[in-house]
């Protein structure tokens with residue numbers, strides 16, 4: 001899945017021959033899962049039609065402050081457009097538009113939107129060699145970069161004028177790759193590895209029966225997605241669950257029993273920066289696993305259980321540089337019990353769910369948690385969706401490992 005998936009991309013097109021390539025650019029953004037809107041300068045319509053771009057982007061195309069053809073003219077609100085955008089990409093960016101952007105000129109909708117936008121702005125210049133090299137253009141680049149705008153450099157090649165040299169707009173594929181790399185490179189967990197355990201474990205009684213629990217795995221999968229969305233490489237070790245995660249940064253390692261989860265977790269632990277153990281691991285397993293299906297010949301059946309290995313405690317004992325997070329599900333004396341677990345298992349952070357809170361726990365879509373860290377900071381949260389809890393948790397971890 002592309003990092004652009006779900007993002008609102010506003011494409012600003014100014015009037016140069018490279019505008020014909022923006023049809024492909026819109027297609028590529030749509031294919032990456034982004035929502036696309038297009039704003040054009042009036043002169044860019046000489047190079048590509050709004051109809052083409054509207055069809056490809058599946059949205060109306062904007063080029064003036066009002067829809068002039070309509071008697072009841074509708075105001076195209078540049079502020080709303082600017083605020084809608086997660087990313088604003090100006091491609092092609094002509095010398096004229098770049099100069100106006102650098103100087104706060106605001107005589108068309110694209111420029112007014114530029115001045116209103118609060119999101120990252122990328123610009124892909126396209127012009128003739130001499131214009132590209134002119135001091136005035138170079139000054140525009142410098143000023144725009146000082147505003148925090150990001151230059152997608154033009155490439156060298158044959159130009160529309162017949163000249164050969166720098167000034168050709170980057171190819172649509174390269175523009176998309178440039179933006180993806182730029183975003184990924186700036187994510188706070190870029191180059192970090194995060195190990196997550198999720199779901200229940202099943203402890204075999206015989207070839208067809210097991211001891212399990214009601215964990216849905218949802219919390220762990222949401223944490224995995226939040227970590228990957230922050231740029232981390234994620235190893236998600238999960239017991240049996242219906243959850244899915246298709247993200248290029250998430251590697252799923254399916255396991256069944258506590259022992260398998262223990263082995264896989266230890267396989268990966270030494271190389272990770274953060275480990276978050278949210279699985280509902282069985283605390284006990286049958287001492288003997290029957291090799292054949294147990295028959296119901298007697299009126300009672302006694303199973304002897306033995307303890308499973310505590311994965312979290314074993315990681316705490318082996319911990320070196322890793323930031324280690326555990327979960328605690330408590331019914332009484334919650335804070336004190338959770339603090340005890342934090343110390344005993346040598347954790348950096350514990351996420352407490354109280355079974356006394358309605359909507360908390362491992363079956364539903366919501367959770368109500370309290371974070372307790374190793375400096376005894378306690379943060380209590382309201383009832384939230386598990387997606388939001390995962391975001392809160394990742395924000396806390398990013399803050400702590402950055403400090």
Ligand code: CTP
Nearest residue numbers: 277278279281308309310311312326327328329
């Ligand atoms: N955990 C684990 N391995 C186990 C049992 C639990 O890694 N065999 C982890 C869970 O993933 C969770 C944390 O330990 O992060 C807390 O589990 P919990 O069952 O609440 O606590 P316990 O330490 O088992 O203590 P108790 O059952 O006595 O409350």
